Amino acid sequence: MSNGNNNQPVILLENVEKIYKTKAGPLHVLKGVDLHINEGEFVAIVGPSGSGKSTLINMITGIDRPTSGEVHVAGQRLTNMSENAVAKWRGRNVGVVFQFFQLLPTLTVLENVMMPMHYTGTYKGTRRERALELLDLVDLPDVMDKYPSQISGGQQQRAAIARALANEPKVLVGDEPTGNLDVVSAGLVFALFEDLVAKGTTIVMVTHDRDLAGQIPRVEEVRDGQLMSQEEIDTRLVGGRE
Numbered sequence: 001m002s003n004g005n006n007n008q009p010v011i012l013l014e015n016v017e018k019i020y021k022t023k024a025g026p027l028h029v030l031k032g033v034d035l036h037i038n039e040g041e042f043v044a045i046v047g048p049s050g051s052g053k054s055t056l057i058n059m060i061t062g063i064d065r066p067t068s069g070e071v072h073v074a075g076q077r078l079t080n081m082s083e084n085a086v087a088k089w090r091g092r093n094v095g096v097v098f099q100f101f102q103l104l105p106t107l108t109v110l111e112n113v114m115m116p117m118h119y120t121g122t123y124k125g126t127r128r129e130r131a132l133e134l135l136d137l138v139d140l141p142d143v144m145d146k147y148p149s150q151i152s153g154g155q156q157q158r159a160a161i162a163r164a165l166a167n168e169p170k171v172l173v174g175d176e177p178t179g180n181l182d183v184v185s186a187g188l189v190f191a192l193f194e195d196l197v198a199k200g201t202t203i204v205m206v207t208h209d210r211d212l213a214g215q216i217p218r219v220e221e222v223r224d225g226q227l228m229s230q231e232e233i234d235t236r237l238v239g240g241r242e
């Protein structure tokens, strides 16, 4: 469990390597990634398609594990945990938002948002109350009884964010959370993220959108299997553009 110690980064990756076994041979995607993210930071991960952004994000959420190296998130060392234990830990500590909203189609919006609290043993009355608060936060109270297929993509993503926040995670991770949204909906989601960061949530999001990344205080680029901060890139490119 996290002890709220501010000296310890809330996300800490040390020398993380990820090698996939493929038919064509080993594919070395992450080559010694070091990443320190402090509590309350808002970080964008950018880089070309296939560079390893999702792979990196999956290391942080524990959805996948490194070939070697260390991963600590919210005070927990993930690299020595069983898949089951990681899944349980994730449900309590990390909110995850994907490009394709991944709401459960047979549950209403309200039920989708209540779902994660089921696994943490939250009282039923509390679950409903908290879900209603979250839907209010993401500005969706009027669609709570609808099914995901009956609402727009932007609304689905806001519902998915409400669901990701159900257990009050310290860390919110997004893999192109605005990638499938129109500009207006993307703007709403982004504004919501800024509010959450202002309240102390740590957010890491992958984005292809350079304009959006430009509004995020810290930008890290995946390059040749390693991370380079936007500052380092800018310094190297003085006088030139990519």
Ligand SMILES: Nc1ncnc2c1ncn2[C@@H]1O[C@H](COP(=O)(O)OP(=O)(O)OP(=O)(O)O)[C@@H](O)[C@H]1O
Residues within 6 Å of the ligand: 020, 021, 022, 027, 029, 047, 048, 049, 050, 051, 052, 053, 054, 055, 056
């Ligand atoms: N489970 C897997 N098995 C084998 N190779 C994989 C696996 N997952 C990803 N890869 C490969 O690893 C590389 C990095 O993939 P990844 O999905 O992390 O890229 P990405 O930066 O997220 O790309 P995009 O912007 O297109 O989403 C790619 O070459 C991909 O084909």
Ligand SMILES: [Mg+2]
Residues within 6 Å of the ligand: 053, 054, 055, 175
């Ligand atoms: Mg990806």
